[in-house]
Amino acid sequence: MNIFTDWPSYLPELLAGLGVSVQVALLSLAIGIPGGLLLAIGAGSKNKLVRVLIIGVVEIGRGTPALVVLQIFYFGLPASGLTLTSMAASVVALAATTAAYTSEILRGGLQAVPQGETEAAGALGMNRKDTLRFIVIPQGFRVAIPSLIGFAILIFQATSLAYTVALPELLSQAYSIGSTTFNYLSVLLLAGLMYAAITIPASWLTGRAEKRLAQHL
Amino acid sequence: MDIFLTVLQGVPMTIGLTVSALAIGAVGGIPLALGRRSQIPALRFLAVSLIEILRGIPPIVWLFIIYFGLGTALPQLDPLTSAIVGLGVISCAYMAEIYRGGLSAVAQGQWEASEALGMGRQSVLTFIIGPQVFRVSVPAAASYAIGLIKDSSVAYTIGVTEIVYFANDQSRQSSDALGPFFIAALVYVIMTIPCAWATRALDARLRMRVAR
Amino acid sequence: MPPMQEKPLTKPLAIRLDSIAKNYGEHTVLKNVSLTVREGEVTALIGPSGAGKSTLLRCINLLERPDTGCITVEGSRIDAGTNFTTKDLAALRRNVGMVFQSFNLFPHLNVLRNVSIAQERVLGRTRKEADVRSLQLLERVGLADKAKQYPSRCSGGQQQRIAIARALALDPRVMLFDEPTSALDPEVGLEVLAVMKELAAEGMTMVVVTHEMQFARDVSDHLVVMANGAILEEGHPEDIFTDPVQPRTREFLRAVLER
Numbered sequence: 139m140n141i142f143t144d145w146p147s148y149l150p151e152l153l154a155g156l157g158v159s160v161q162v163a164l165l166s167l168a169i170g171i172p173g174g175l176l177l178a179i180g181a182g183s184k185n186k187l188v189r190v191l192i193i194g195v196v197e198i199g200r201g202t203p204a205l206v207v208l209q210i211f212y213f214g215l216p217a218s219g220l221t222l223t224s225m226a227a228s229v230v231a232l233a234a235t236t237a238a239y240t241s242e243i244l245r246g247g248l249q250a251v252p253q254g255e256t257e258a259a260g261a262l263g264m265n266r267k268d269t270l271r272f273i274v275i276p277q278g279f280r281v282a283i284p285s286l287i288g289f290a291i292l293i294f295q296a297t298s299l300a301y302t303v304a305l306p307e308l309l310s311q312a313y314s315i316g317s318t319t320f321n322y323l324s325v326l327l328l329a330g331l332m333y334a335a336i337t338i339p340a341s342w343l344t345g346r347a348e349k350r351l352a353q354h355l
Numbered sequence: 356m357d358i359f360l361t362v363l364q365g366v367p368m369t370i371g372l373t374v375s376a377l378a379i380g381a382v383g384g385i386p387l388a389l390g391r392r393s394q395i396p397a398l399r400f401l402a403v404s405l406i407e408i409l410r411g412i413p414p415i416v417w418l419f420i421i422y423f424g425l426g427t428a429l430p431q432l433d434p435l436t437s438a439i440v441g442l443g444v445i446s447c448a449y450m451a452e453i454y455r456g457g458l459s460a461v462a463q464g465q466w467e468a469s470e471a472l473g474m475g476r477q478s479v480l481t482f483i484i485g486p487q488v489f490r491v492s493v494p495a496a497a498s499y500a501i502g503l504i505k506d507s508s509v510a511y512t513i514g515v516t517e518i519v520y521f522a523n524d525q526s527r528q529s530s531d532a533l534g535p536f537f538i539a540a541l542v543y544v545i546m547t548i549p550c551a552w553a554t555r556a557l558d559a560r561l562r563m564r565v566a567r
Numbered sequence: 568m569p570p571m572q573e574k575p576l577t578k579p580l581a582i583r584l585d586s587i588a589k590n591y592g593e594h595t596v597l598k599n600v601s602l603t604v605r606e607g608e609v610t611a612l613i614g615p616s617g618a619g620k621s622t623l624l625r626c627i628n629l630l631e632r633p634d635t636g637c638i639t640v641e642g643s644r645i646d647a648g649t650n651f652t653t654k655d656l657a658a659l660r661r662n663v664g665m666v667f668q669s670f671n672l673f674p675h676l677n678v679l680r681n682v683s684i685a686q687e688r689v690l691g692r693t694r695k696e697a698d699v700r701s702l703q704l705l706e707r708v709g710l711a712d713k714a715k716q717y718p719s720r721c722s723g724g725q726q727q728r729i730a731i732a733r734a735l736a737l738d739p740r741v742m743l744f745d746e747p748t749s750a751l752d753p754e755v756g757l758e759v760l761a762v763m764k765e766l767a768a769e770g771m772t773m774v775v776v777t778h779e780m781q782f783a784r785d786v787s788d789h790l791v792v793m794a795n796g797a798i799l800e801e802g803h804p805e806d807i808f809t810d811p812v813q814p815r816t817r818e819f820l821r822a823v824l825e826r
Contacts, residue, residue, distance in 0.1 A: 203543060206508060210533065214532050215533065257671065258730075259685070261663070262733070273673055330412040
């Protein structure tokens with residue numbers, strides 16, 4: 139069996155694909171996490187309508203598979219006159235999914251900040267906005283970091299869904315090599331190992347982050 | 356309305372796929388979880404490596420490896436079998452981790468009490484710890500199952516006729532490209548949200564019967 | 568014109584609470600409590616747990632909003648029964664510092680930032696100005712060397728002294744202490760009490776909810792005994808400790824002193 143012998147020849151194209159995957163993941167997180175934070179803050183709003191609306195959006199966002207969100211943006215939207223490139227559709231779709239999921243993670247983090255912290259800030263005369271910005275959000279974010287890393291790993295894996303919209307990411311590259319060489323097993327295994335080479339060390343990082351956090355707060 | 360009914364045709368496949376994969380995971384997760392806690396280092400290493408590699412590679416890649424990859428070496432499996440096997444082995448790894456969490460949640464005192472009664476390790480595990488582990492694992496397993504309903508949508512990429520497959524088909528055939536996907540999203544939301552509620556209620560009830 | 572103005576018998580009022588009432592659902596926590604605190608005076612609030620001491624204290628800076636009643640602190644007045652603006656609230660809190668039982672330092676900021684942040688955000692001081700003031704205050708509570716540490720690296724007594732410095736940094740005219748030593752070992756509590764005594768000696772107006780009877784007796788100018796959401800009696804600490812009027816006060820003092 140020549141499973142491994144051809145690996146060097148696959149590597150350049152696969153690495154290019156991996157670059158695209160990483161890029162999509164980072165962009166999605168960079169857009170999605172601030173979005174998630176806004177949703178998390180909004181979910182604590184005093185206005186009941188705002189609260190219900192946001193919780194509704196988040197539940198729908200979390201209930202829908204990322205794959206379906208992706209298809210909506212890539213195949214669905216052109217019907218309403220807005221055509222996105224496969225890159226843009228992938229980033230927007232995964233960012234939306236990120237926002238929905240991380241809003242729950244961050245909401246948990248914000249709620250974990252003891253009430254005494256808010257009271258202390260209030261007693262010091264800090265207004266609601268400053269209290270949120272300087273006291274509650276930084277602490278809530280720290281609490282959320284291990285879960286956020288865990289989620290980032292899942293989003294990186296989810297970039298493989300962009301294969302369905304013909305984005306030249308890692309899986310697409312592997313598949314196209316497979317379809318010309320018919321050596322699917324070899325190239326797909328290599329691609330899988332490349333995903334694992336990033337996700338496995340990253341998940342160790344989660345464990346370390348948890349330990350460090352336990353020391354500090 | 357026609358589109359809605361067509362997309363609904365995928366529901367039995369989505370459910371069947373999810374349930375089959377979950378069943379494989381619920382059973383296969385047990386040896387993996389025990390392997391992780393084994394006193395034999397080699398066994399422990401093997402279990403950890405398997406779990407990490409299964410969880411570290413995206414589900415869609417596993418399906419491709421099984422459907423397209425193994426297909427070139429062995430007689431090709433049909434899409435549904437490939438999807439069940441793929442999602443099933445991934446579920447083994449996730450369930451193993453869930454059981455591991457459950458094992459550490461059961462109070463040390465339960466082991467000690469059983470040993471003091473003169474029970475062997477095997478029977479402690481089977482009659483005392485095991486049942487409690489399953490109970491504490493229910494909430495995590497349920498939320499994993501909810502995730503799996505959504506993750507099973509990747510099976511469409513190898514041609515399994517589940518929800519997204521029909522949505523895609525409709526989107527391409529009808530003049531309405533967007534509608535079928537919204538319907539698919541709606542169907543998933545309708546399937547997952549009640550599951551989440553049921554889990555919370557079940558969790559509260561099972562928690563009462565576990566020693567911590 | 569008299570050659571030397573005699574020390575006025577009554578100093579001006581720093582805090583005035585008028586009929587403060589507070590209920591949690593069916594449960595009444597404060598029953599129309601009225602209280603005045605004079606400038607430069609140390610008032611100690613004592614009484615059995617559940618008496619409403621902490622709630623009353625927290626009403627002074629409106630961390631707890633009373634259902635009805637009027638609060639006046641250094642000229643800022645808020646009627647809890649009516650709607651007031653955040654501006655009114657800010658004006659009142661501007662003069663009030665508070666120290667909590669559980670310190671409530673900001674764990675993600677180092678000690679210096681803990682003391683400086685509110686100066687910057689509330690008083691609009693620059694970071695440099697704020698840090699200079701913070702270091703002075705940390706020096707004063709004996710913790711200047713901890714400025715760059717994080718609160719988690721400090722002992723409980725140190726944390727509480729930092730919390731005092733943090734409150735003082737806004738130059739409050741009144742300081743509220745909510746059981747400041749209850750979370751501390753008795754010995755460690757002493758270093759916090761020492762700082763509080765110093766503050767009292769310098770003429771800071773203080774209201775202290777406490778279980779430290781020695782502190783209440785020795786340091787306070789005015790003692791308030793509370794039970795069941797109302798003031799049982801108040802007056803000079805020595806008088807109350809030696810000859811309480813109310814049987815309930817007698818009972819309470821016997822319970823805490825004779826153990």
